Amino acid sequence: MGKRTNTARWTGKHWRIDVQQNGKRKSFYSSRPGRTGQREANAKADAWLDDGIAARAPRVADAGALWLREVEQTTCTTNYRPTESRWRNWIVPAIGTRRVNQLTDQDLQEIINTAYAAGRSRKVLKLLAADLRAFCKYCRKARLSAYVPEELKIPAGARYKGKTILQPSDLVKLFNVDTTTYRGKTVEDEYINAYRFQVLTGLRPGEVIGLDWADIHGSMVNVSRSVNVEGEQTRGKNENAVRSFQLSALACHVLDEQREAAGCLGSVFRITNEQHYYKRWKTYCAANGLTPCSLYELRHTFVSVVKTLPAGEVKSLVGHSADMDTFGIYAHTLTGDAAHTAQAVNGVFLQVLKNA
Template sequence: MGKRTNTATWNEKYNRWQINVQKDGYRRSFYSSAPGRTGQREANAKADAWLDDGISPTGERLEAAYNQYRQECKENMSTTEYNHVDSVGRVWIIPNLGKRKITELNDGDVQKMLDKAVAMGRSKKTIQDINGILNKFLKWCRRNKKTTYRPDDVHIPASARLKGKTVLQPDDLCTLFSTDTALYKGKRQKDEYIHAYRFQVLTGLRPGELRGLRVKDIQGGVVYVQRSVNVYGETTQGKNENAVRSFVLSDLARCELALQLQEYPSESGYVFPLPSPTAYRERWQKYCASNGMTKTTPYELRHTFVSVVKTLPVGEVKPLVGHSESMDTFGIYRHALQGEDTETAEKINRLFRKLLTDQPKDKDAQAPNKTE
């Protein structure tokens, strides 16, 4: 066990506490920006933890450690999750931090990488993803006794831009619910995925959740979201721990579901037997182009749903889209689902009906014909 013989001192230039300690001939500095003696104790505690943790300075480069982490991720993650770790590592973490010794990495190094991403025009979400993957990697490093470093003074730059989300406008929605055809090879034909488009915009399901929805997941007008099928055809439990959820269908959504099952019965058990994600996206965008609608992606149908229901209390919307921080989907709140969630479904139904009926009548005259 190492023993510290000095204490942290205040650095006026950088407005933080700093302490330098040495172990096995290797010197490290620890910092804290907290004011007063709290900051001094915090910096000292970091130094003590390093002295006591048994980590020795092997000189391992971050790139080598990240490659080990990446291999472990490949063995334990879905293809989608692994590709995200791999991509962020190849594009951002290794080029910017790879040559640093893992035991020498500090807040300044990390902040420079995030600042560089901002300067290159990357969105706030992209920078949050980079920071998130790096933190998961560092947690793995601490667990494997490669470092004790925790980014304490790193922040997402305020100048990071938010990428705007494109959603369907009210007249687009009127077209979606009044027109079920699109142009294919110069001829107007019924779009076989029309009920999938409408159901997605009425429920806020992610594209992968729509692909993974089975007939048995819908019981008595309640949808139990239990799986997602990713772009590689892998079945997962969804994007995050809140993805498994349930909600009551609105009347409009029930109608689209009934039409789907009636017109396109599936032997596979899936409600919407969709093509590959790329093909589904192309079909949706062809439908938009054929009918003069705003160009969007299937995922932006989910954004459209959130935009329409944004007047509802946030506590009602989050569980619907899988953003709730705590929700016992199939447990003690089953009675609440049959009561409060039914009321929420009615509110959603009213919002969509009001939006679809409040548009100027001349919009109907401009809309393309229904199925011929």
């Protein structure tokens, strides 16, 4: 069976789409203007391709179980679990009994609209749309359907969930108070340098946990691994997570203090797991009156502090992709950029601490 990976195009006279199935190529047309004609041509192509599919295609719930098994086998647990949860809570109740070769864009759009009406954030809606597209792609690869979702939209009113960041007064406390509470007593916080380093670099919590002294070369740091909440070591969240950058003078000072306190072999911060790390961070915030925020929001704090720097410089530091509204895909690092960025980051933090 062929599968449609393209869409109809306007030739100046009509819409045309070329598809192929079992070595046979065929073209379909529509003379109707606008998107109505495009959809009509695509529908004709889909109908022809569907002839190569079994008359009784499986139900979405059954095909979804096979797709989720593949997701579980090919990705980490922290990706599979939320994917399975979204599938179980939003997709199966809506279209679980439908045949995979009978799905329409409106069927999928209504799932996104329902989640939006229930108050889910823009991020959740985008993840749902990505799940639906990935499932449909699996069905095409498995010869279960030729359907290609084309017009899934995130409602314009959807908003990202608000984040809490450390304010300047919080940063002054963080960089001047080393103590926390433990069993009712005031003690040195074993992870104080990890908190500070995370704020100064924008590293993800898992990247801080996975950082080894072997990754540090003078003032350069190579981020090549991450440890997730399940204790699994990965290459990071995505392909952009593997990166190298030059540390600011403040970040280098924090590493010097950590080296003096814990040595320079193995794990830099010696964090046992993310749950323990987060628990100690919450205790530190409560003991010293800092604005409560999550470990991941320390990354948001970093970006907020350095937001006056060029977007491309920030992108390279935090490992964001081009579609994160920073650098385009054709931006490249020039000689001296790393040192310039490190100096700029250092200056911004010094100014914030001075003015607080």
